[in-house]
Amino acid sequence: MTESTLDVSSLRLEREFVHDVYDNIADHFSRTRYKPWPRVERFVDSLSIGSLLLDVGCGNGKYMTIRKTNELAVIGCDRSQSLLQICRQKQLESVVSDCLNLSSFRPQFDAILCVAVLHHLSTEERRRKAIQQIIDCLSIGGKALITVWAFEQNKNGSQSHYIRKESQKEPQIHSKTGLCLHVGGTAFTDQEVLVPFANKTHLRYYHVFREGELEGLVSGIKSAELEEVFYESGNHGIVLTKTRFIQ
Numbered sequence: 001m002t003e004s005t006l007d008v009s010s011l012r013l014e015r016e017f018v019h020d021v022y023d024n025i026a027d028h029f030s031r032t033r034y035k036p037w038p039r040v041e042r043f044v045d046s047l048s049i050g051s052l053l054l055d056v057g058c059g060n061g062k063y064m065t066i067r068k069t070n071e072l073a074v075i076g077c078d079r080s081q082s083l084l085q086i087c088r089q090k091q092l093e094s095v096v097s098d099c100l101n102l103s104s105f106r107p108q109f110d111a112i113l114c115v116a117v118l119h120h121l122s123t124e125e126r127r128r129k130a131i132q133q134i135i136d137c138l139s140i141g142g143k144a145l146i147t148v149w150a151f152e153q154n155k156n157g158s159q160s161h162y163i164r165k166e167s168q169k170e171p172q173i174h175s176k177t178g179l180c181l182h183v184g185g186t187a188f189t190d191q192e193v194l195v196p197f198a199n200k201t202h203l204r205y206y207h208v209f210r211e212g213e214l215e216g217l218v219s220g221i222k223s224a225e226l227e228e229v230f231y232e233s234g235n236h237g238i239v240l241t242k243t244r245f246i247q
């Protein structure tokens with residue numbers, strides 16, 4: 001497959017199994033997304049008063065309101081118009097933008113969040129590109145916290161709350177995409193999966209990250225340093241610091 005065919009198929013896959021799905025499930029999804037993850041909350045709590053924060057793939061804006069009004073200047077961006085509509089109903093500053101093209105933002109942010117977004121990008125090249133776009137939006141010394149869903153849902157002897165059932169012996173294959181149809185609440189058997197949402201009529205595409213893979217995407221990036229690598233409740237995460245501008 002040539003690079004351009006690959007790109008078209010990635011775009012189609014993400015449009016049908018990520019963007020269209022979030023637009024269709026926005027209200028229901030939003031009702032399930034209200035509890036902040038502790039590590040993300042700590043990162044936002046650590047920011048100095050007056051910091052400028054960008055939330056890439058902000059969803060319903062749940063992380064945009066962690067701090068009291070006026071303590072931070074927060075902007076959210078997302079691909080889903082329906083989720084952005086929910087942000088706007090909450091009077092949150094939010095714009096439509098793809099994480100693969102953040103060039104409309106100047107490199108001025110003190111901090112950036114990208115929580116549970118990069119696992120929806122279907123090639124390594126696209127995941128690497130999104131990280132570079134995020135770094136490009138940071139000011140020097142600015143920090144980004146990025147998390148993705150982990151393949152490993154059982155780590156250091158403790159199982160994430162996600163696992164509720166035994167794994168299926170023979171995973172089913174989705175005929176149209178050839179991807180593994182994941183059974184909700186079970187351990188992952190494949191990194192490229194379609195995961196049913198709630199009533200199971202909607203399937204979301206995920207690339208679940210193996211341990212070490214997220215920080216691997218940062219190797220070779222010269223404008224930022226890896227500050228921290230963490231695992232929390234079935235998710236891998238990193239914190240990066242922007243060290244210099246590279247033209």
Ligand SMILES: C[S@@+](CC[C@H](N)C(=O)[O-])C[C@H]1O[C@@H](n2cnc3c(N)ncnc32)[C@H](O)[C@@H]1O
Nearest residue numbers: 022057058059078079080098099115116117120
């Ligand atoms: C699992 S949700 C996470 C939302 C939010 N960050 C949170 O933690 O509650 C994934 C979000 O990523 C957004 N998204 C998916 N692909 C995207 C892309 N290419 N660019 C921007 N946002 C994207 C979806 O619309 C959705 O809001």
